Amino acid sequence: xxxxxxxxxxxxxxxLMEAVQKELDQGTDxxxxxxxxxxxxxxxxxxxxxxxxxxxxxMMSGExxxxxxxxxxxxxxxxxxxxxxxxxxxxxxxxxxxxxKDLVYIMLKSGGFDVIDxxxxxxxxxxxxxxxxxxxxxxxxxxxxxxxYDSILNTVKAVExxxxxxxxxxxxxxxxxxxxxxxYTGADAVGDDAQSAVRICKEMM
Amino acid sequence: MANxxxxxxxxxxxxxxxxxxxxxxxxxxxxxxxxAHMGVKMKDFAMNPVINVKTTLDYIKEIDxxxxxxxxxxxxxxxxxxxxxxxxxxxxIKMPGRELPDDSLWQVEETGVLNQxxxxxxxxQGYDVVFNRVLPxxxxxxxxxxxxxxxxxxxxxxxxxxxxxxxxAVNSGFASPPFEVLCGGRSMSKFFMxxxxxxxxxxxxxxxxxxxxxxxxxGSVNTNIGNGSWVGGxxxxxxxxSPKIWNRLVWPGMKALAQALIDNDHIATFHLDQNWDRDxxxxxxxxxxxxxxxxxxxxxxxxxxxxxxxxxxxxxxxxAPLLATGTTQEVKDYVNCLIDDIGPKGLFIAPGCDxxxxxxxxxxxxxxxxxxxxx
Ligand code: B12
Numbered sequence: 167x168x169x170x171x172x173x174x175x176x177x178x179x180x181x182l183m184e185a186v187q188k189e190l191d192q193g194t195d196x197x198x199x200x201x202x203x204x205x206x207x208x209x210x211x212x213x214x215x216x217x218x219x220x221x222x223x224x225m226m227s228g229e230x231x232x233x234x235x236x237x238x239x240x241x242x243x244x245x246x247x248x249x250x251x252x253x254x255x256x257x258x259x260x261x262x263x264x265x266x267k268d269l270v271y272i273m274l275k276s277g278g279f280d281v282i283d284x285x286x287x288x289x290x291x292x293x294x295x296x297x298x299x300x301x302x303x304x305x306x307x308x309x310x311x312x313x314x315y316d317s318i319l320n321t322v323k324a325v326e327x328x329x330x331x332x333x334x335x336x337x338x339x340x341x342x343x344x345x346x347x348x349x350y351t352g353a354d355a356v357g358d359d360a361q362s363a364v365r366i367c368k369e370m371m
Numbered sequence: 372m373a374n375x376x377x378x379x380x381x382x383x384x385x386x387x388x389x390x391x392x393x394x395x396x397x398x399x400x401x402x403x404x405x406x407a408h409m410g411v412k413m414k415d416f417a418m419n420p421v422i423n424v425k426t427t428l429d430y431i432k433e434i435d436x437x438x439x440x441x442x443x444x445x446x447x448x449x450x451x452x453x454x455x456x457x458x459x460x461x462x463x464i465k466m467p468g469r470e471l472p473d474d475s476l477w478q479v480e481e482t483g484v485l486n487q488x489x490x491x492x493x494x495x496q497g498y499d500v501v502f503n504r505v506l507p508x509x510x511x512x513x514x515x516x517x518x519x520x521x522x523x524x525x526x527x528x529x530x531x532x533x534x535x536x537x538x539x540a541v542n543s544g545f546a547s548p549p550f551e552v553l554c555g556g557r558s559m560s561k562f563f564m565x566x567x568x569x570x571x572x573x574x575x576x577x578x579x580x581x582x583x584x585x586x587x588x589x590g591s592v593n594t595n596i597g598n599g600s601w602v603g604g605x606x607x608x609x610x611x612x613s614p615k616i617w618n619r620l621v622w623p624g625m626k627a628l629a630q631a632l633i634d635n636d637h638i639a640t641f642h643l644d645q646n647w648d649r650d651x652x653x654x655x656x657x658x659x660x661x662x663x664x665x666x667x668x669x670x671x672x673x674x675x676x677x678x679x680x681x682x683x684x685x686x687x688x689x690x691a692p693l694l695a696t697g698t699t700q701e702v703k704d705y706v707n708c709l710i711d712d713i714g715p716k717g718l719f720i721a722p723g724c725d726x727x728x729x730x731x732x733x734x735x736x737x738x739x740x741x742x743x744x745x746x
Binding site: 177179219220221222223225226229262265268312313342 | 476480559560563564566567568609610611612613614616691692695696727729
C-alpha cells in the first residue's frame with residue numbers, strides 16, 4: 167500500500183484522495199486505510215506540538231481526514247474495530263468558538279475514540295444528558311473566553327448534581343485555560359493542544 | 372489652539388516612534404472598559420454615541436488625574452460597534468440589549484455571507500458588487516445612515532473634547548486587510564480550507580480589493596486627532612496560518628497598506644492579535660521608525676526587540692486576563708519587568724489588544740503608574 171499517512175501528514179489533499187480511491191478499487195481493507203490515515207493524523211499532531219505546523223495545517227488535515235472518512239464510510243459498515251472508549255465533547259455555555267473543539271474532535275476520532283459532540287454554547291444540562299445517554303467516562307470541555315470560566319464551573323457542578331462525578335473524568339482546554347482554571351472549576355486536567363487531548367483521554371480510560 | 376500639555380504629549384508620540392522619548396509613553400486602550408467602572412449599563416454605553424464618548428472621556432480623565440495617560444492608541448468617536456465593525460470582517464455584530472443581555476459585551480458573529488463563487492465575482496466585477504449585496508444582511512442601512520450623520524455633525528466637536536482634555540491619539544484610522552475581510556465573510560474554517568485549495572483565486576481577489584482598502588483607510592485617518600492608522604492582523608496571525616499562506620496571502624496586503632500610510636506621512640500601527648514570533652523580522656521590511664507593532668501579550672517582545680532593534684516601535688502588551696483578574700502588584704510586576712527587559716525607548720505601555728470590559732480600574736491605574744514611575 168502507498169503511504170497514505172505520509173500524504174496526509176504532508177497535507178497533499180488531491181494525491182491522498184486519489185490514492186485512497188485507488189486502494190479501495192484494488193480491494194484494500196478499508197480498516198487498514200483508516201489506520202494508515204490515523205497514523206498520519208498523529209504525525210500532524212506531533213508536528214503541530216513541535217511548532218512545525220500551524221492551526222491552519224491542523225484544520226486542513228482535519229478536513230482531509232473527514233473526507234477520507236466519508237469515502238470509507240460505505241465500505242466500513244461497522245468494521246472500524248475496537249473503540250478506545252467514549253468521550254463527550256463541547257464548547258461551554260456562552261462561548262461559540264468551535265475551531266479548537268473541532269480539532270480535538272478530529273484528533274480523538276482519528277485516535278480511536280467514539281466522540282459525542284454536543285456543539286457550542288452548550289448548557290450544563292446538555293453535557294449531563296449526553297453523559298447519561300452515552301455512559302461516557304470522559305467529559306471534554308472547550309473554553310476560549312476568560313468570561314466563561316464560570317460555565318465550566320457550572321458544568322462540573324451539574325455533573326456532580328446528577329450523581330455522575332465519580333464515574334466521569336473532566337478535562338478542559340482552549341486558549342486561556344491552565345492549571346489555575348482546573349483548580350477554580352474542580353475539573354480533573356487541562357490539555358494545551360488537540361494532541362494532548364488524546365494522550366489525556368488514553369490515561370483516563 | 373491646543374494647549375501646551377496636548378502639544379507636549381503629541382510630540383512624545385512622535386519621539387517614541389523615533390526612539391527619542393526620554394521616558395516610556397503611556398497609552399490608553401479600552402473600548403469596553405469604562406462602562407462598569409462609571410456605572411453605565413453596557414447597553415447604553417454600546418448603543419448611544421453621546422453616552423459612549425462622555426463615559427470614555429470621564430474614565431480616562433479619572434486615570435489621568437492619578438497618573439499621566441500620555442495618549443490614546445485609537446481616537447474615540449462613539450461609533451456603534453454594529454455599525455463600525457461589520458465591514459472589517461463581513462460579520463454581524465450582536466449588541467447588548469438587542470440580541471444579548473443588557474450588560475453583556477457586543478459580539479462578532481461570523482455568518483458566512485460569502486460563497487466560493489464570490490471570489491470570481493470579486494475578480495471579474497469588483498469587490499463593491501459583493502459588498503453591496505451582503506451589507507444589508509449585516510446591518511440596518513437606515514441606522515447606519517443615522518450613525519454616519521451623527522459623526523458628520525458631531526465628529527469634530529467630540530474630537531475637540533479630547534484635545535481640551537490633553538489626550539492626543541496615535542491612531543484615528545482603521546484598516547482590515549482583504550485577507551481578514553474575506554476570512555470573516557467566509558468564516559474562518561471555510562476560508563482557511565480555501566487558502567489551501569484555491570490560493571490563486573484568493574490572491575487575485577485580494578489584489579482586486581487592495582486599492583479600495585488603501586483608499587478607505589487613508590480616508591479614515593484624521594490628522595487633527597491622530598496621525599496613524601491600524602493595520603489589523605487577527606486571523607492572519609503567524610500562529611494561525613502556515614508560512615505558505617502567510618507569505619502569499621497575509622503579509623503582502625498588510626505591507627501594502629502600511630506602506631501607503633507611510634508614503635502619505637502617516638504612522639502605521641500593526642494591530643496584532645495572537646502570536647507573530649515566526650514572522651517578526653518581516654517588519655524590518657518597512658522603512659525605519661515609521662511603524663509600531665501593537666501586540667496582545669502572546670508575541671514575545673523580548674525577541675521582537677532583539678530582532679527589530681530601533682527600527683519599529685512597540686505598543687503593548689499587558690494581557691487582558693491580567694487586567695481583569697490580576698492584582699495591582701501583578702500588573703506592576705508585569706510592566707516593570709517588560710520595561711526592564713526591552714527598555715523605555717520606542718515603547719508605548721498599553722493594554723494588550725484591548726482592555727476587557729471587566730478590567731479592574733485599579734489595574735488600569737497600576738499599569739500606567741508602574742510605567743510612569745519606572746526609574
Ligand atoms: C476565530 C475567533 C473568533 C471567531 C470564532 C469562529 C469559530 N467558529 O470558532 C468569532 C469571530 C466568532 C469570535 C467571536 C468572539 N471572540 Co474570538 N477569537 C477568535 C480567534 C481569532 C481565534 C480562535 C481560534 O480558533 N484559535 C485556534 C484554535 C485551534 O485554538 P484553541 O481553540 O485554543 O484550540 C487549541 C487548544 O487550545 C486545544 N483545545 C481547545 N479546546 C480544547 C478542549 C480540550 C478538552 C483540550 C484537551 C484541548 C483543547 O486544542 C486546539 C488545537 O491545538 C481568537 C484570537 C486568536 N488569534 O487566538 C479570538 C479570541 C479567542 N476571541 C476573543 C473574544 C473576546 C471574542 C468575542 C467576545 C469578541 C466580540 N466582542 O465579538 C466573541 C465571542 C463570541 C462568543 N460568544 O463566543 C478573545 C478572548 C479573550 C479572552 N481571553 O476572553 C480572543 C483571544 C481575541 C482577543 N485577543 O481578544 N472569535
